[in-house]
Amino acid sequence: xxxxxxxxxxxxxxxxxxxxxxxxxxxxxxxxxxxxxxxxxxxxxxxxxxxxxxxxxxxxxxxxxxxxxxxxxxxxxxxxxxxxxxxxxxxxxxxxxxxxxxxxxxxxxxxxxxxxxxxxxxxxxxxxxxxxxxxxxxxxxxxxxxxxxxxxxxxxxxxxxxxxxxxxxxxxxxxxxxxxxxxxxxxxxxxxxxxxxxxxxxxxxxxxxxxxxxxxxxxxxxxxxxxxxxxxxxxxxxxxxxxxxxxxxxxxxxxxxxxxxxxxxxxxxxxxxxxxxxxxxxxxxxxxxxxxxxxxxxxxxxxxxxxxxxxxxxxxxxxxxxxxxxxxxxxxxxxxxxxxxxxxxxxxxxxxxxxxxxxxxxxxxxxxxxxxxxxxxxxxxxxxxxxxxxxxxxxxxxxxxxxxxxxxxxxxxxxxxxxxxxxxxxxxxxxxxxxxxxxxxxxxxxxxxxxxxxxxxxxxxxxxxxxxxxxxxxxxxxxxxxxxxxxxxxxxxxxxxxxxxxxxx
Numbered sequence: 001x002x003x004x005x006x007x008x009x010x011x012x013x014x015x016x017x018x019x020x021x022x023x024x025x026x027x028x029x030x031x032x033x034x035x036x037x038x039x040x041x042x043x044x045x046x047x048x049x050x051x052x053x054x055x056x057x058x059x060x061x062x063x064x065x066x067x068x069x070x071x072x073x074x075x076x077x078x079x080x081x082x083x084x085x086x087x088x089x090x091x092x093x094x095x096x097x098x099x100x101x102x103x104x105x106x107x108x109x110x111x112x113x114x115x116x117x118x119x120x121x122x123x124x125x126x127x128x129x130x131x132x133x134x135x136x137x138x139x140x141x142x143x144x145x146x147x148x149x150x151x152x153x154x155x156x157x158x159x160x161x162x163x164x165x166x167x168x169x170x171x172x173x174x175x176x177x178x179x180x181x182x183x184x185x186x187x188x189x190x191x192x193x194x195x196x197x198x199x200x201x202x203x204x205x206x207x208x209x210x211x212x213x214x215x216x217x218x219x220x221x222x223x224x225x226x227x228x229x230x231x232x233x234x235x236x237x238x239x240x241x242x243x244x245x246x247x248x249x250x251x252x253x254x255x256x257x258x259x260x261x262x263x264x265x266x267x268x269x270x271x272x273x274x275x276x277x278x279x280x281x282x283x284x285x286x287x288x289x290x291x292x293x294x295x296x297x298x299x300x301x302x303x304x305x306x307x308x309x310x311x312x313x314x315x316x317x318x319x320x321x322x323x324x325x326x327x328x329x330x331x332x333x334x335x336x337x338x339x340x341x342x343x344x345x346x347x348x349x350x351x352x353x354x355x356x357x358x359x360x361x362x363x364x365x366x367x368x369x370x371x372x373x374x375x376x377x378x379x380x381x382x383x384x385x386x387x388x389x390x391x392x393x394x395x396x397x398x399x400x401x402x403x404x405x406x407x408x409x410x411x412x413x414x415x416x417x418x419x420x421x422x423x424x425x426x427x428x429x430x431x432x433x434x435x436x437x438x439x440x441x442x443x444x445x446x447x448x449x450x451x452x453x454x455x456x457x458x459x460x461x462x463x464x465x466x467x468x469x470x471x472x473x474x475x476x477x478x479x480x481x482x483x484x485x486x487x488x489x490x491x492x493x494x495x496x497x498x499x500x501x502x503x504x505x
Contacts, residue, residue: 003045003073006042006045006046006047006073007045007046007047007048007108007112007115010042010043010045010046011113012043012046012112012113012114012115012116013039013042013043013116014116014119015031015032015035015036015039015116015119015122016031016032016035017030017031017032017340017343018030018031018032020343020344020347020348021347021348023190023340023344024299024302024303024344024348025303026303027188027189027190027269027303028189028190028193029096029189029190029191029192029193030190030191030340036119036122036123036126037123037127040072040116040119040120040123041072041073041075042073043115043116043119043120044069044070044072044073044115044120045073046108046115046116047065047066047069047070047073047108047115048066048107048108049066049069049070050066050107052107053065053066053107054105054106054107054330055102055103055105055106055107055115055117056105057105057330057493058101058102058104058105058330058332058493059101059102059105059459060459060460060463060485060486060490060492061087061088061094061459061462061463061466061485062087062483062485063084063087063088063102063121064083064084064086064087065102065117067083068080068083068084068120068121068124069115069117069120071083072120072123072124077124077127077128077131077133078131078133080124081124081125081127081128081133081134084121084124084125084128085128085134087483087485088121088462089157089158089161089162089200089462089465089466090154090157090158090200090462091121091122091124091125092122092125092126092129092196092200093154093183093192093196093197093200093458093462094118094121094458094459094462095118095119095121095122095123095125096122096191096192096196097183097187097191097192097458098118098457098458098459099292099332099457100117100118101332101457101459101492101493102117102118103115103116103117103118104329104330104331104332104333105329105330105331105332105493106330107330109329109330110329129199134203135203136203136204136206136207137165137207138164138165138206138207138208139164139165139166139167139207139208140167141167142167142168142169143166143167143168143169143476143477145167145168145169145231145232145476145477146168146169146170146171146229146230146231146232147160147163147168147169147170147171147230147231147232147233147234147472147476148170148171148173148226148229148230148232148233148234149163149170149171149172149173149233149234149236150173150217150226150233150234150235150236150237150418151172151173151174151181151235151236151237151238151449151451152172152173152174152179152180152181152211153180153181153182153183153236153238153449153450153461154181154183154449154458154461154462154465155236155238155448155449155450155461155462155464155465155468156172156174156181156234156236156449156465157172157179157180157200157201157204157465158461158462158464158465158466158469159234159236159448159464159465159466159468159469159472160172160204160209160465161204161207161209162465162466162469162470162473162482163469163472163473164204164207164208164209165207166469166473166480166481166482168472168473168476169208169210170208170209170210171209171210171211171212171230172209172210172211172212173212173215173217173221173226174211174212174213174214174215175214175215175216175217175416176213176214177213177214178213178270179197179201179211179213180194180197180201181238182238183197183458184197184266185262185263185266185267186259186262186263186266186293186296187266187296188262188265188266188296188299188300189266189269190299190303190340191296191299191340194269194270216416217416217418218416218417218418218420218421219416219417222421223417223418223421223422224421224422227422227442227444227445231444231476232444232445232446232472232475232476233444233445233446234446234447234448234468234469234472235412235418235424235432235440235445235446235447235448235451235452236447236448236449236451236464236465236468237412237413237418237449237451238409238412238449238450238451239409239410239411239412239431239450239451239454239455240259240409240412240413241409241410241411241412241413241414241430242257242258242259242405242407242408242409242410243405243407243408243409243410244405244407245288245365245405245407247365247366247367247368248366248367248368249367249368249369249370249376250368252368252369252370252374252375252376253370253374253375253376254370254375254376254400254401254402254403255368255376255403255405256278256402256403256404256405257404257405258287258289258293258294258296258297258404258405258406259293260278261276261278261297261300261404262293262296262297262300264276264277264278265300265304276304278402279304279305280300280301280304280305280306280309280402281304281305281306282305282306282307283306283307283401283402284306284307284308284309284398284399284400284401284402285301285306285307285308285309285310285400285401285402285403285404286309286310286311286312286379286398286400286402286403286404287301287309287310287311287312287358287403287404287406288312288365288379288403288404288405288406288407289311289312289313289405289406289407289408290311290312290313290314290315290359290361291406291408292339293406293408294311294313294404294406295311295339295341295342296341296406297311297404297406298311298341298342298344298345298358299339299340299341299344301402301404302341302344302345302348302350306350306402307401308350308351308352308399309345309350309351309358310350310351310353310354310358310359310360310398311345311351311354311358311359311360312359312360312363312364312365312381313359313360313361313362313363314362314363314364314384314388315361315362316361316362316386317336317355317356317359317361317362318334318335318336319335319336320335320336321335322334322335326495327495328495330493331493331494331495332492332493332494336356338357341358342357342358342359343357345357345358346358353396353398360381362383362384362385363381363382363383363384364381364382364383364384364388364390365379365380365381366380366381366382366390366395367380368380368400368403375401376400376401376402376403377399377400377401378397378398378399378400379397379398379400379403380395380396380397381395381396381397381398382394382395382396383396408455409450409455410429410430410454410455411426411429411430411431411432411451411454412430412431412432412450412451419432422440422442422445423441423442424440424441424442424445424447425440425441429454431450431451431452431453431454432447432451432452433447433452434446434447434452434488435488436487436488436489437471437474437475438452438467438468438471438472438488439471439475444475446468446471446472446475447468448464448465448467448468448488449461449464449465452464452488453488457492460486460492463485463486464486466482466483466484466485467484467485467486467487467488469482470482470483470484471484
């Protein structure tokens with residue numbers, strides 16, 4: 001550690017955001033450009049270089065956090081980039097999109113604000129690109145083996161890059177017209193500008209990875225044909241089967257799934273559309289669902305010029321501090337967090353009826369009502385107790401010209417025919433079943449990411465991609481030197497998993 005007293009003398013300082021009133025007028029990233037590097041070396045000095053760094057345990061990638069914190073504090077950017085990329089293919093993605101479970105596991109976080117691990121990570125990644133420290137790494141020789149990767153989200157891209165660098169000939173198949181999966185059309189531009197994605201895609205092309213867009217496996221290319229053409233197939237299609245809200249009035253027009261709405265806004269940013277056909281401009285918007293996807297919808301509707309926007313969360317408002325009984329350190333706590341979108345809603349007063357920022361907590365939708373043309377005009381809700389039971393006398397009505405359902409995802413999409421054509425076995429919850437080596441019940445076919453794990457975080461998606469690449473490499477060649485940071489049955493650290501490990505489970 002460069003400064004053994006840094007954690008005592010230096011307060012935590014995060015990458016500052018631009019003023020809310022300024023940033024909602026554009027789609028650029030919310031942070032002040034150039035404001036991170038001047039503060040990041042001192043922030044890295046706050047790392048205590050723990051003897052047992054629990055940030056490693058909290059991060060499924062096994063990022064070497066104390067090592068690159070020390071290197072950043074010394075401003076050795078080349079070495080820091082090497083250590084960071086040793087465990088993470090896309091740190092500029094995770095540094096912007098991951099909720100940072102590593103910071104929840106920071107030892108300093110026991111009684112102080114955690115080290116700004118996420119900010120240090122993105123600073124290294126951005127500096128590495130600026131200084132030319134991320135050149136393509138094509139393999140020295142080819143193995144003669146071929147692999148098809150279905151899906152180009154973080155899992156598919158990580159698996160493809162690892163396998164390409166190992167010498168295999170890899171083709172990535174994507175059903176959309178551009179590479180990136182949910183990072184392309186699900187993540188708003190203000191959270192991650194797509195230039196970061198484009199740089200990695202060009203790097204992968206230079207390394208030898210092939211990309212096939214606008215190709216749905218199961219329709220445009222039959223699944224059995226793909227198996228015949230390739231030595232191995234990796235399914236990384238994500239969990240795109242969205243959850244529904246079965247209440248009266250759901251059939252009214254103007255009630256959309258979040259993933260019907262967000263891609264159109266992203267296509268406006270891509271230049272494909274002048275205006276989204278689902279634009280929230282001038283409308284009263286209600287978002288049903290309190291997670292990250294709901295927050296993405298919130299920030300998007302604000303930028304489109306909604307008349308008002310309210311977000312419903314069925315859970316009670318969490319406290320500002322972790323509950324040591326239910327979420328003890330170093331687990332990821334359920335606490336009140338203020339995303340950039342919620343900060344914007346609070347500062348701009350977009351939801352006069354909300355409890356805090358734009359959110360109504362402990363709120364459950366009862367039904368929708370509409371006008372004579374069949375368009376939604378109101379959402380009827382009720383407050384619920386800790387067991388989600390309606391509380392008498394708490395019914396309310398919100399005006400709603402546009403309702404966005406952000407209720408999460410249950411598993412891979414079944415409509416394209418891929419699962420049925422291959423005859424893949426499924427888990428009871430609808431995800432693809434796999435063994436300890438990421439293999440499905442079909443020889444030569446592997447499954448990774450949210451399609452098999454279920455809805456998860458980007459950092460777990462990349463870890464899955466790296467791990468399945470090692471499994472495929474081993475199956476094709478008999479051994480592998482590729483890292484496998486997680487197994488298919490590993491789960492985020494929690495009270496339950498920690499107790500299970502302690503009991504030898």
